[in-house]
Amino acid sequence: MTPTYSGSGFLLDLSLRFFSQPYVALDIGHGRDTWENGGGKGVVVDGKVYEEHDANAETALMVKEILEAHGVRVWLPQEPWERDRDLLSRTNEANRRGVDLYWSFHYNAGIPDAQGACAFYWYTAGDAKKLAKRFGEYCRGAGVDTHGDGTHAGVPGTWTELHVNRETSMTAILTENGFMTNHEDFENIFGSNKKQYRKMMARINAKCILSFFGISYQGDTSDDPEVIKISNDFENKELVIHDKYASEGLAIYGEPVNLDNESQKVAHYIRNESNGFKTIYGKYDVDGYEMYKVANSAGTVRWVTAHNEYSYVKEKTKNVGLEEDEYMPKNVFIVNEFIDGAAIKKAMIRNSGNMVYRFTAEREDIKAEENIYVCGGGIDGLNLKKGKVVDLSGSSAEGTAKNIYKEFGY
């Protein structure tokens, strides 16, 4: 985005932007001379030296690129492939600059069995603990193993007491993005998978940092797939998601993704929000896979796998007495994330219903020919426009499940 400035607004605009911009220190672990100086930060495999600093630098620079594209200001306490700067001068300068977040990049070493990524936080820092937990969740979500649950509290007087967590006056996280000393992790960090793995770790770190500032990750353009339109003959047609995948939550994507590329899939994944799409823009070849480009009921573009197993195209149905484009299921089940899925699935099958996630019902109008069953969370905040509202929410997930069983008699 190129902002346009005019007249005296220029300076004002610029200064406001400067002061409101999130500011983060991306700390690249160690330096180009760490290994030579006996720091031992790295591994030797088959007589070849693999230095941790190389992996730290490359990962951090990818994160820098993503953050800057999202409007975050970045400062590097340690320049990549420069002499190792001592830790105290790194953290002192971060404190003096008043960065909002300090984020340090490392790759771990230990016994050969130790494996996985994790994040360290200072034991008294609640916000950092939350972020560390999220890092672990993002790792597992992307299929990356975590070391333990993915978090380590830095406790004084133990091996977990890390300088950058202790000496920084702002929220600080140190991530270990896998074990160089584990065979499988080594293949990812330095071996044949290194390009994809380091990029995936960069995305996970970047997503986590952005979440701290309340910015949602919009993806990055470094390896966008090739997208070729192969058909646009979809007038008066709609895309239907097969029942099985509609209730289980087929992955819908916000952007075209290469279906072999886990990190792209993670970056653009959107939970299934609909059983179908009334607008199909076309069918595309995306890096060799076919996808439909569609619009949801709010007009937002989505991408869906074009495979007969998941979805199919049919003539638009016309409901009597409704606007041509208005689709109204017989019953609607509004579900929370944590609810008893089995109970709802059973009820839905028996009562021909459509499932809608609560977050969708908070944004879009919900209409049913007969009943709207609210399964958890109550009716407050929902846009319930047509249908008899039956609130089955209990005070807990178990309570809701009980109400569902009671209502449908099984």
Ligand SMILES: [Zn+2]
């Ligand atoms: Zn390190």
